[in-house]
Amino acid sequence: MKEFKLPDVGEGLTEAEIVRWHVKPGDLVKVNQIIVEIETAKAVVELPCPFEGVVAALMADEGETVDVGRPIISVDDGTDTGPGPVSGSVSGTDSERGAALNDDMVPALPKEERQPVLVGYGVKMGTAKRRPRKQSPTGSVEPAARPSAEPVTRPAAEPVTRPAAEPAAGSQPGLPARGGEPVSAAVETVASPGRVAVLAKPPVRKLAKDLGVDLTTVIGTGPQGSITREDVHSVHSAPNTAPAPVAARAVQTGEERIPVKGVRKATAQAMVASAFTAPHVTEFLQVDVTATMEAVQRLRQLPDFAEVKVSPLLLVAKAVLVAARRYPMINATWDEAGQEIVVKHYVNLGIAAATPRGLLVPNVKDAHALSLPDLARALGALAETARAGRTQPADMAGGTITITNVGVFGVDAGTPILNPGESAILAFGQVRDMPWVVDGQIVPRKVCTLALSFDHRIVDGELGSLFLRDVGAMLQDPLRMLAWS
Template sequence: MPDVGEGLTEAEIVTWQVKPGDTVTVNQVICEIETAKAAVELPCPWAGTVGELLVQPGESIEVGTPIITIDTGGGAPAGKAGDDEAVPNLVGYGPRQASATRRARRSTAAPVPAVEPQPEPEPEPASEPAPARGGVAVPLAKPPVRKLAKDLGVDLGSLDGSGDGGVITRSDVEAAAAPAPTAPARSVGGVRREPIRGVRKATAAAVSGSAFTAPHVTEFLAVDVTETMALRDRLRATRQYADVKLTPLAFVAKAVCMAAKRTPDINASWDEPAGEIVYYDRVQLGIAAATPRGLIVPKIRDADTLSLRELAGALADLTDTARSGKTPPADLVGGTFTITNVGVFGVDSGTPIINPGEAGILAVGAIKPMPWVVDGELAVRTVCQLALSFDHRLVDGEQGSRFLADVGALLTDPGLALTW
């Protein structure tokens, strides 16, 4: 498993695109892997014939673990654990880490690998000892059964396998995990369990770390965006914006970038090890996106240098890529400020959690008609709720309030942009 970059230490095989005996070429996609950040297609670094698939779909493994053997025609298969040959870099990925964990050869005299190669060998006769680890007999069970036992808290060493050769089966594990018979009870419905992994695992770690590391402060502002929505309607009718999906979020993004120039503390990060505050010249704007795989935050690079039309196009591309699950891992890191649009779900407001390493995040609520006082008279206006969470180590209340007020002012009267 190569290091796909950005400090990732493990990945999960989603699907294999090849099988033993297939002929492969350099950079041919051999499998799809899922990291904590995105789904990635993995190219092959060698040309040759597929020998073994050492990892099954659904298994999470560490970077550096062998996943496939390729017979390159030069003798020993390439890429198998224990090889001393130089390993070529995969196109588009960083070099393999020398310190990465390597899996031992599968042998009765050596430790049993954490993931057994497939296809599964014929079970050993019951009269022969099972493979041993440190002098202790290791129960015979396939990787999916081992994983099930781990999830259910069943000790495989306490079971007698009912399969051929004493192999422990799924039924053996489920029977061991079943509770002792009790008096009949009324059914309260079923439950479903799923392992915590991939994007959900990464999101949980990130928000937990942020919530207990950065002292959050959240401020709220109701904004009359009637004029901005009218401007959007006029622009959409022009030739320049005819082929662009111009959403309200594009106006919010533009307002955030302009306001950040007036309050640079909001576009900074806290470097605890160095004892420094890092201020950024450019806004690397994260957009929280709900996808079938979970919440991800891809970035619009140098968003403050883009025009409104360019921001609208970048937002459309970002959204389409995220929903298709093809966001590159490099696009999910290195942000300086984030926008989350909860309004698309009909929600008015919330208290967003800051993306780790950033100073603030802005939640945009639903845009809808509401009663509003204009020049002393009650009128129906188009209104939106904004919620800004910021790291109080970096941003004082005055600075956070000024930034939020600037964003609101630009959305209330977009003509102000001409005076800044």
């Protein structure tokens, strides 16, 4: 029996989510057969099986996040490894995984290092976690037992989360009650999940409990809207007139909670780090791209582009590559540790892509060395792979400068955030008809807006302006690409 542990498929990744299993227990697998799809912080990756044999157990469920190094599948290759895996994980059928682990299935550990075993996960050193608190049928959280009865002070009117039930009879204000928690003589705000918070003193709460009055149905007449004893007696003495409970109003409906993980989590962390590390500056330039749009139509007719998608983005990318060679500092990186600026004389051109999994920025390696037809093919393959969710971590590593095409969403411009480790990003807005002055006459032209964000530690205003001006000039007259190439 052999176990396949989740490998690090990226650059120092620590976890991944099981997206989809391609096999099930009892299936025969061969070496290098794709068995599972995982989603890391960078991409969806297909993992091949390193063994040949019969699948004994799947040790992680679809949708589960698994740490790197943890076994995810066991394969019966005809060998006998003894009473159980050394890692302490559970193999076998699903029912066997749900059974309690016996002590002889885990390695002997020093008593102070031995941790409780969570079924299906094995023994982990020093990572014991508290067990979740139970919930009552009404949705309220039962208080966990306190380790001691030492009184804990709480400011008056501080919200606390605990059941709406009253302290036991005989408890006194300021003294430990129910597990050592003190009850203040001041008005307390008590709320439980799914219940409306009310203001009332502990004696009033006890009175309401004894009389069977729901405090959420009582309108308080005391200070700050607190409920008094008279309010409780008034409701109790008026049968059939109490208002209907309004607890349900506190339950939020129409909301959806989406776990932040995988690519979305990594993107969020990277954008926050970039925005608060590199001093961003953004400049804008409106450009008459009529000639570029005509050039796109002509390129589509050429045999070299017969099976390639030609779009305005192709010429924008080419203009960025030419301008980056004219101004190498735009293609540099700030090395904080070494206190150096690293100028890169190659261009790995990143293209920001919106996918169902979130924002991805794969890059075309050595884009500066590609011919225009090869660049078009590379951009097409990059977009197709990203839409299919097959972008690999290596495809997104090592980018040097990025283009984000916001025009496909009908947007004119924006202030893009730098891709971490890069010094510039160009936003290409939508191309639309606008009145434009040509030779003293107002005529309709194809116009777009370019927005360049750059790291002001590396790129000063002059350099950023020159780079943006040249990109715009090449899009206004594509022949300049030939002159400057």
